[in-house]
Amino acid sequence: MGAALFALSLALVVLGVSAASPLFASLGLAALVFTGLYESRQRSPVVDVVLFRSFVFSALLIAAFLNYLSTAALTPALSLLFQEEYGMTPQDAGMLLALQALAMAISAPLAGRLSDKTSPSTVSAGGAALLAASLFAYSHAALSSPSPHLLFLMGVGFAFFIVPNTTLILLSVPPARRGTASALVAEARVAGQSLSNAVAVNVLKSYSSLPSGVSALLLSAVAVATAVLSAARYIAMRL
Incomplete structure (x- = not known):
């Protein structure tokens, strides 16, 4: 789940930057924040936010x-x-x-x-x-x-x-x-x-x-x- 969220977040940010779309870029950044919060509550996170x-x-x-x-x-x-x-x-x-x-x-x-x-x-x-x-x-x-x-x-x-x-x-x-x-x-x-x-x-x-x-x-x-x-x-x- 964490890997999928991170991939989706990065894809939205890249799409927003390449297409000059503040909406997609903002959605991507929000998704990154959500991914960090989600991963911080997992026992075996994909992204170890503690570091x-x-x-x-x-x-x-x-x-x-x-x-x-x-x-x-x-x-x-x-x-x-x-x-x-x-x-x-x-x-x-x-x-x-x-x-x-x-x-x-x-x-x-x-x-x-x-x-x-x-x-x-x-x-x-x-x-x-x-x-x-x-x-x-x-x-x-x-x-x-x-x-x-x-x-x-x-x-x-x-x-x-x-x-x-x-x-x-x-x-x-x-x-x-x-x-x-x-x-x-x-x-x-x-x-x-x-x-x-x-x-x-x-x-x-x-x-x-x-x-x-x-x-x-x-x-x-x-x-x-x-x-x-x-x-x-x-x-x-x-x-």
């Missing part, structure tokens, strides 16, 4: 959600940009976008090692800042050049944010609850990616200056994610 009593856990999970919200729509949006603005074939556009995945594959192990030796919060905040800076630079450069080096930096920033952030999320809960926390990270990823693409659809329908508009919106979400992460670390140090 959200920890401010640090909640803030870090929100940061992960905002990170996925800010990046998931990049692939389809930039693919269209490369094909329509630069006349690339779908294969060439895909190869160029693969630079992000390559950067993530290279950077993720390095981010893990660095966060183990230093502070995961510092590494994660630095990754979010790098991603935000790359998005900001790309919003100005995309109209004149595909800027593959910036795509690579976006991948590096994503890896250096998400790897230590996930570590911090799992460390913020008791060992017996880490499986549940990991599942909530996955739910945050799905929700963020779904809403990211819904926002992109709305922007595509509403604005002609797609690259700058989308990049500015994504940059704002990453900046908020960085601020939330920093606030969580600041408060955690004083608890």
Whole structure:
């Protein structure tokens, strides 16, 4: 029952955002609240709302959600940009976008090692800042050049944010609850990616200056994610 309620809630929110319908979005948010209340009374909930009593856990999970919200729509949006603005074939556009995945594959192990030796919060905040800076630079450069080096930096920033952030999320809960926390990270990823693409659809329908508009919106979400992460670390140090 809880899974069905959560799926329905997310579907309504995504539909409301993509169709610019306040009614559906409001119904989805109300359904999410109802789902939380329903799950809090279950012995074996799908979403363990008790974990959200920890401010640090909640803030870090929100940061992960905002990170996925800010990046998931990049692939389809930039693919269209490369094909329509630069006349690339779908294969060439895909190869160029693969630079992000390559950067993530290279950077993720390095981010893990660095966060183990230093502070995961510092590494994660630095990754979010790098991603935000790359998005900001790309919003100005995309109209004149595909800027593959910036795509690579976006991948590096994503890896250096998400790897230590996930570590911090799992460390913020008791060992017996880490499986549940990991599942909530996955739910945050799905929700963020779904809403990211819904926002992109709305922007595509509403604005002609797609690259700058989308990049500015994504940059704002990453900046908020960085601020939330920093606030969580600041408060955690004083608890």
